[in-house]
Amino acid sequence: MSWLVLVLSGVLEAVWATALSRSEGFTRLGPSVLFLVALALSMSGLAFAMRELPVGTSYAVWVGIGAVLTMTYAMVTGAESLSALKLICVAAIVGGVVGLKVLP
Template sequence: MSWVYLVMAGLLEVGWAVGLKYTAGFTRLWPSVFTLVTMAGSVGMLGLALRQLPLGTAYAVWTGIGTIGTAIAGMVLLHEPAGALRLLAIAMIAGGIVGLKLLSPA
C-alpha cells in the first residue's frame, strides 16, 4: 500500500505544480485553492508512504513522478518543447524510478 500512497503523492505533486502556473502568484482564488489542497494531499500521502518506505527512495520517487508528470503536462497543456533529447531525459528519470522500485526492500 505504501507504493500506492507514493504514486498518488507524486500525481498530486503534478497537480499542484501545474496548478501553481494558473494561480497568477496566488491572485486567482480557485486555482490557488486547488494548488494548496493538492500540495497538502501530496505531502500527506508522502508521509503515509514513509511509514514503510526508506526516506531516500520515497523522496526520489516522489520528486521523479512529479518531474516526469509536470514536464509532460507542460508539453501537453502549455505547448512547451518536446524534443527527442528532452523525452530521452524524461525516460532516464523513469528508468531511475523503476530501478529504485526494484531495489527497494519494501
C-alpha cells in the same frame, strides 16, 4: 499500500505544481485553492509512505513522478517545448524511478 499512496502522492505533486503555475502568483482563486489542497494531500501521502519506505527512495520516487507528469503535461499543452533530447531525459527519470522500485 505504501507504494500506492506514494505514487498517488507523486501524481498530486504534478497537480499542485501545475496549479501553482496557473495561480499567477496566487492572484487566481481556483488554481490557488487547488494548489493548497493538492499540496496538503501530496505531502500527507508522502509522510504516510515514509513510515514504511526509506526516506531517500520515497522522496526520489515522489519527485520523479511529479517531475515527469508535470513535464509531460506542459509538453502536451504547449507550455513547454518538445524535443527528442527532453524525451530522453524524461525517460531517464522514469528509468531511475522504476529502478528504485525494483532494486532491493
